[in-house]
Amino acid sequence: MLKIYNSLARDKQVFVPINPGQVRMYVCGMTVYDDCHLGHARMLLSFDMVYRWLKSSDYDVTYVRNITDVEDKIIARAAENHETISALTQRMVEHLHRDTGRLLMLPPTHEPRATAHVPGMVALIEQLIAKGLAYPAANGDVYYAVAKFPGYGKLSGKSLADLRAGERIEVDPHKRDPLDFVLWKAAKPDEPSWPSPWGAGRPGWHIECSVMSEFHLGTHFDIHGGGHDLQFPHHENEIAQSEGAHGHAFVNYWMHNGFLRFNDEKMSKSLGNFFKIDDVLKTFDAEVVRFFILRAHYRSPLNYSETTLADAKNALDRLYTALKGVAAPDLVIDWNEPGALRFRAAMDDDFNTPEAVAVLFELASEANRTHSAQTIGLLKALGGVLGLLQRDPNVYLQAAPAGDGAGSLSAVLIEERIAARGAAKQAKNFAEADSIRAELLAAGVVLEDTALGTSWRRN
């Protein structure tokens, strides 16, 4: 029985899908004006993990993750780069797919782009105006009248009074209430625009998610996810738009992942303390990065550093080393088997991946003790549920260092040196054998003498 921490209820709740056996899930994806950083990776990986677990739990899952391809920052960046908006967004979408692919994420069922749904947004705004929840202003903008929507603040636990007290922005004179947010922005020169009943313009940010989720999932669906920073105002505004327009519940379970931090601060563009996925992958194996993120709980803060990532690498090495002993049979997981049972209980408890990973380590210990093909098969299969441990162990352990691998010894050369060392050992010339081993170690290659001969891995 799956329990999910629902931000709306501020509590773990038993997950009951609207339609039995079926889950409809929407996640706020990327605004494509720059490469993804590790904080984005955490969000993307968290919901990839959720998607995988729901599928493993035999749900028929429709997973929608949008792409925001029209927005202030995109316009500004394109101008800065002296390129067209579509050239910029197309390139960034390619980078997004490159990065998610490397991090072993499954593609979402649908990946709608905002620019393809503008007419739907115009239609939704018209509905909101008709219901008296939105109003066009003299400047050509259209605003949402926050005070007209009774439930405003229910997701983020804020009241209108609190929000007004915390007011930090200068009031736009076109807004009736300072808290009103923009649904439609009047066109400015040299900016992309679409026709609308209020004149040429472009959509505000929040409206796209209400429209794209409805397009693919309907007006009432199961799970909506995103980074914690989207809880307010973005998700609050989505609720106001969708529930305001349709008059019924929008989303049953709201999920928010915790931040990735660097030096105990949120990693973000505005703070400038971010590491791009592409750059991190020049130093660390992508599966190590995936494992690093999955071994923390998705809602907890997670600190990134060279040390914590290196730690994750050593830990993943142990798992793959356990897999190396015996060929893992491909097996169908028997969820009544004790290890699988514990794994499932952990995942069903609000996706407790640290606990699930602990089960993996216990299986690894058991496999090291017993060399049971069954245990090794289970370890690999459960790892697969998290998108881990699917490579051939030797391919993982002997992989050239992440990045271009420049300066690393080739496998052929390593094998030659191992043969030379073997000959020296035969001749009881241990000084020579040890010197070859030391030479390889200095090049990042560790030798392991086993009953079956000498094997090697990179450290």
Added chain:
RNA sequence: GGCGGGGUAGCAAAGUGGUUAUGCAGCGGCCUGCAAAGCCGUCUACGUGGGUUCGAUUCCCGCCCCCGCCUCCA
């Protein structure tokens, strides 16, 4: 100021009213020509002051510290 999330052993990170989390690192042993890997054993814990309780890291209250949202942000 309002709202929310945290402070767990050297580091990372789960969890629990009483019984080993887990990983990395350390120490001792086994194995090994010596190592590595593995196995066995082992040392460091629950921010702080009270309260409830037979018993609290785990529940309640106060305090300290950190982080986030309240403005674009995953």
